[in-house]
Amino acid sequence: xxALRLRSFPGVARRALGRLFGRGRGxxxxxxxxxxxxxxAIRQYADExxxxxxxxxxxxxxxxxxxxxxxxxxxxxxxxxxxxxEVEAGLLALRSTxxxxxxxxAGERAFDLEVERLYPALGVPGH
Numbered sequence: 118x119x120a121l122r123l124r125s126f127p128g129v130a131r132r133a134l135g136r137l138f139g140r141g142r143g144x145x146x147x148x149x150x151x152x153x154x155x156x157x158a159i160r161q162y163a164d165e166x167x168x169x170x171x172x173x174x175x176x177x178x179x180x181x182x183x184x185x186x187x188x189x190x191x192x193x194x195x196x197x198x199x200x201x202x203e204v205e206a207g208l209l210a211l212r213s214t215x216x217x218x219x220x221x222x223a224g225e226r227a228f229d230l231e232v233e234r235l236y237p238a239l240g241v242p243g244h
Contacts, residue, residue: 151219151227159231162211169207173200208232 163170176197183190212232216224 148223151223152231154219155215155224155227155231156235158211158215159208159228159235162207163235166204166207169200169203173197173204176200208236 176193177200180190180193180197183193212225212228215228216222218224219227
């Protein structure tokens with residue numbers, strides 16, 4: 118499965134997601150073991166929910182294809198956005214579970230960094 122290519126992620130939503138993911142100043146960088154655990158958790162979730170990730174990707178591509186063809190479809194765009202939000206909601210739930218078992222803020226930070234690296238198109242802001 119390739120990277121989730123969700124290209125339309127408005128700036129306001131990106132900032133809101135950053136606040137949801139709790140990006141904070143002064144939080145130390147997580148250690149490599151924690152990052153490795155986060156990577157494993159995210160990949161396991163993605164494998165278990167591959168259909169959800171693929172559906173979001175497929176619907177986004179369809180909406181983009183229709184728009185480029187000059188026949189934008191609001192319903193196709195809405196379906197793509199709903200699918201993207203399902204992926205995001207699943208990752209947020211996984212993040213809270215991971216953070217509670219992996220040391221709170223350091224766990225959140227490691228998870229955020231790995232989501233950003235594995236799925237950059239979700240628009241999670243940088244460090």
